[in-house]
Amino acid sequence: MTAWIDASCILIVFFALAMLATHRLIGVIQLFAAQAFVLGFVPFFLHAHDLSGRDITLALGTLVLKAGLVPYILFWAIRRVSMRSEIKPIIGVGASLIFGALLIAGAFWVSLSLKLPGKPLSDLILPCSLATVLLGFMIMVTRTLAVAQVLGYLMMENGIFLFGLSLFDAMPVIMEMGILLDIFVAVFIMAIVVNHINEAFERSPGSNRGKMGESG
Amino acid sequence: MGTLFQSAWQVPFGAFTFRIDLLSAVFLVAITLLVVCAGIYGAGYMRAYAGKKPLGPHIFFYIVLALVLVVIATASNVVLFLGAWEIMSIATYLLIVFNDEDPAARKAGFLYLVMAHGGTFCLFLMFLLMAHTAGSMDFDMIARAQFPPVIAGTVFLLAMVGFGVKAGFIPGHIWLPHAHPAAPSHVSALLSGVAIKTGIYGICRVIWMTGGLPEWCGYVLVLTGVVSGVMGVLYALGQHELKKLLAYHSIENIGIIALGLGSGLLGRSYHDPLLTMLGFGGALLHVVNHSIFKGLLFFGAGAVIQKAHTGALDRLGGMAKNMPVTAALFLVGAVSICGLPLFNGFVSEFIIFFGLFHGLGHLPLPGAVVCGLAILALALMGALALACFTKVYGTVFLGEPRSLPAPERVHEVSVWMIVPMMVLAGLCLVIGVLPQPWVRLTLAAGAYIARALPSGVENVLAPLAMVTGMAAIFLVLAFVLAALRRLALSGLRPMALVPTWNCGFSGGTGVAPRFQYTASSFARPVMEFAKGVLLFRRQAPSIAADFPGKADLHSSVHDASESMLFYPLFRRLTSLSRRIDINRIRYTQTYLMYIFVFLLVLLVWKLK
Numbered sequence: 001m002t003a004w005i006d007a008s009c010i011l012i013v014f015f016a017l018a019m020l021a022t023h024r025l026i027g028v029i030q031l032f033a034a035q036a037f038v039l040g041f042v043p044f045f046l047h048a049h050d051l052s053g054r055d056i057t058l059a060l061g062t063l064v065l066k067a068g069l070v071p072y073i074l075f076w077a078i079r080r081v082s083m084r085s086e087i088k089p090i091i092g093v094g095a096s097l098i099f100g101a102l103l104i105a106g107a108f109w110v111s112l113s114l115k116l117p118g119k120p121l122s123d124l125i126l127p128c129s130l131a132t133v134l135l136g137f138m139i140m141v142t143r144t145l146a147v148a149q150v151l152g153y154l155m156m157e158n159g160i161f162l163f164g165l166s167l168f169d170a171m172p173v174i175m176e177m178g179i180l181l182d183i184f185v186a187v188f189i190m191a192i193v194v195n196h197i198n199e200a201f202e203r204s205p206g207s208n209r210g211k212m213g214e215s216g
Numbered sequence: 217m218g219t220l221f222q223s224a225w226q227v228p229f230g231a232f233t234f235r236i237d238l239l240s241a242v243f244l245v246a247i248t249l250l251v252v253c254a255g256i257y258g259a260g261y262m263r264a265y266a267g268k269k270p271l272g273p274h275i276f277f278y279i280v281l282a283l284v285l286v287v288i289a290t291a292s293n294v295v296l297f298l299g300a301w302e303i304m305s306i307a308t309y310l311l312i313v314f315n316d317e318d319p320a321a322r323k324a325g326f327l328y329l330v331m332a333h334g335g336t337f338c339l340f341l342m343f344l345l346m347a348h349t350a351g352s353m354d355f356d357m358i359a360r361a362q363f364p365p366v367i368a369g370t371v372f373l374l375a376m377v378g379f380g381v382k383a384g385f386i387p388g389h390i391w392l393p394h395a396h397p398a399a400p401s402h403v404s405a406l407l408s409g410v411a412i413k414t415g416i417y418g419i420c421r422v423i424w425m426t427g428g429l430p431e432w433c434g435y436v437l438v439l440t441g442v443v444s445g446v447m448g449v450l451y452a453l454g455q456h457e458l459k460k461l462l463a464y465h466s467i468e469n470i471g472i473i474a475l476g477l478g479s480g481l482l483g484r485s486y487h488d489p490l491l492t493m494l495g496f497g498g499a500l501l502h503v504v505n506h507s508i509f510k511g512l513l514f515f516g517a518g519a520v521i522q523k524a525h526t527g528a529l530d531r532l533g534g535m536a537k538n539m540p541v542t543a544a545l546f547l548v549g550a551v552s553i554c555g556l557p558l559f560n561g562f563v564s565e566f567i568i569f570f571g572l573f574h575g576l577g578h579l580p581l582p583g584a585v586v587c588g589l590a591i592l593a594l595a596l597m598g599a600l601a602l603a604c605f606t607k608v609y610g611t612v613f614l615g616e617p618r619s620l621p622a623p624e625r626v627h628e629v630s631v632w633m634i635v636p637m638m639v640l641a642g643l644c645l646v647i648g649v650l651p652q653p654w655v656r657l658t659l660a661a662g663a664y665i666a667r668a669l670p671s672g673v674e675n676v677l678a679p680l681a682m683v684t685g686m687a688a689i690f691l692v693l694a695f696v697l698a699a700l701r702r703l704a705l706s707g708l709r710p711m712a713l714v715p716t717w718n719c720g721f722s723g724g725t726g727v728a729p730r731f732q733y734t735a736s737s738f739a740r741p742v743m744e745f746a747k748g749v750l751l752f753r754r755q756a757p758s759i760a761a762d763f764p765g766k767a768d769l770h771s772s773v774h775d776a777s778e779s780m781l782f783y784p785l786f787r788r789l790t791s792l793s794r795r796i797d798i799n800r801i802r803y804t805q806t807y808l809m810y811i812f813v814f815l816l817v818l819l820v821w822k823l824k
Contacts, residue, residue, distance in 0.1 A: 090805065113823045141809045
């Protein structure tokens with residue numbers, strides 16, 4: 001089963017990198033759905049020999065919420081607000097890929113010295129989850145569209161989920177918390193659609209909305 | 217120490233450990249009593265808002281606060297305690313800003329939140345230091361550790377700042393006079409009666425945990441108490457708003473409590489068990505007493521404000537005619553807070569006095585000097601408090617209404633609000649007349665803080681009983697004389713009933729209200745006297761012509777630590793953060809990037 005876990009981990013990081021380099025919103029959402037789909041199978045691989053009800057619930061929950069519901073809402077959202085792609089990306093495709101690669105390398109380097117309680121089934125889970133979190137954060141930093149930032153956030157959450165899976169037995173509630181977070185994000189997306197927030201916290205200097213703290 | 221409940225907790229270093237010892241028990245008495253009374257009172261008080269504002273959140277956070285207060289008094293684990301402490305800050309904030317349409321309430325709430333979190337920061341440092349030295353997060357284990365004098369001193373100073381802000385020691389008190397008037401009255405009562413006492417509880421707990429505090433700690437605590445007490449009551453005298461005045465009186469009483477604790481600490485440092493027991497025990501009894509009479513006073517103030525729609529002293533007046541029950545109960549509270557015999561405030565102040573006089577004779581020279589100073593300060597506080605409550609009671613309840621919208625429509629409050637006041641007033645009298653069981657309990661708790669057993673309690677109880685008895689005889693004598701006088705005069709001639717302060721004008725009620733002596737005028741002699749330590753401002757017109765025109769007089773007392781210490785500090789912080797804000801953090805993405813870079817640096821630094 002370790003081979004399957006390794007393969008899933010690599011796929012997850014690959015999808016993350018691809019999302020970072022994609023500027024078409026539809027493409028990003030598709031990639032996210034694919035990533036979540038792969039992620040949903042990891043609990044099965046982890047406890048293949050003794051599958052408990054909790055594993056199945058968790059996996060099904062992830063598949064339904066992240067690979068199904070959230071992409072569906074996002075598609076609906078961008079149709080409704082009619083936005084298609086990033087108009088003014090902060091950094092280009094090439095630079096994104098280089099930064100992303102550096103982050104992945106950094107994640108592997110850092111996680112060498114990270115010791116976890118218990119022996120994880122695969123050595124790749126830890127660095128891959130860290131890389132996913134960092135890449136997700138990178139997306140939030142480099143995108144200007146609200147929906148794209150939400151996707152970055154969701155991707156970070158995927159990374160945390162993967163990390164949590166390696167601690168599955170040691171930390172009981174953390175996974176359930178993750179699912180709650182997903183529901184929160186779904187509500188958040190609704191709010192974006194309903195309020196027609198086209199650009200994330202606008203960038204034009206004349207507007208007050210994007211500036212942090214001044215109105216407080 | 218009886219363990220109530222113990223369970224593991226998933227939070228790192230945390231454990232659900234609850235214990236009740238004598239110290240917790242004393243605070244639990246005050247908490248339960250006031251939470252229940254304020255809850256019943258609140259049910260009547262909030263009826264005025266029913267249908268106008270959603271009350272659900274308010275009730276929810278009231279219950280949260282009540283629960284968390286109990287957790288604070290019983291927690292025996294650092295993480296549990298700090299968690300409860302934070303929830304208390306937040307719940308209190310949400311209760312204070314109930315009238316959130318009023319900018320003053322929002323500002324008061326924010327100030328409270330800032331001060332509370334600043335204090336909690338010190339508490340984190342303090343507990344980390346203690347837990348690091350003791351190697352455990354459990355209070356019982358920390359209490360067994362030996363602290364080197366430097367560490368113990370640092371812990372004590374951090375406690376004085378961290379808990380002192382919550383308790384309201386000058387100069388960390390500045391949130392108090394804003395938060396108390398802004399909150400609904402039952403919340404003010406709870407804040408003043410119990411919430412600020414958690415700061416005192418924290419200091420007691422720290423004293424209990426750190427056995428070998430250096431001697432200077434006692435001096436620091438006594439002097440803090442002296443400054444807070446005297447300045448608190450002086451500020452109170454200069455106030456023109458009822459609840460703000462009561463808030464400053466809370467600072468005064470916290471000063472008395474700190475003074476008692478400090479003398480107990482001196483006793484412990486100089487190995488004088490009697491002074492230790494009396495100082496700590498008197499302070500603890502004053503904690504209970506203060507929560508009773510201050511709760512009562514805030515309830516009374518709330519009743520007046522709800523009916524008169526104002527808390528401004530110079531607009532109230534004559535409330536005793538319309539609200540006789542509230543007036544009588546408020547009087548009980550006022551007499552208690554002034555520390556007059558037969559009421560509970562006297563008992564605790566007597567014990568502290570007794571301890572201080574004992575210290576005067578038994579401590580080495582510096583200790584004796586400080587005890588003498590504390591005796592003078594305590595006497596001064598009592599006298600000034602008496603002046604202050606004469607002013608309050610005289611202007612609010614006696615005389616004629618000054619500028620109420622419709623005095624005849626002001627009437628007594630509902631039974632929901634009367635009953636809690638009656639209970640508290642009854643307790644004021646019970647503790648005042650029969651102090652023995654309460655004194656025994658709190659003195660045992662006081663000795664427990666120093667981890668000793670109470671001894672020599674009877675030496676205090678005997679003079680206390682004598683003074684109480686004499687006061688009772690005097691009171692009866694006064695009543696008898698008054699009754700005799702009335703009896704003797706009743707046959708002579710009918711007494712004419714005219715409005716108070718009518719200055720000889722017969723008939724015509726239009727003159728009286730404007731002739732009345734005002735609160736500001738009453739307080740002026742003391743204010744002028746204390747000009748050296750107070751920022752007393754008085755703007756009076758000079759009379760030049762023979763027939764001067766209309767003129768106004770304003771007087772105000774400014775809080776020095778507010779206007780000279782904290783507001784300049786806040787202003788500087790604001791301007792600094794604004795400069796950073798404009799130059800650097802403009803867009804969400806940039807902001808996120810800073811977090812990202814910081815996170816990366818942290819990861820690499822910690823893991824490599």
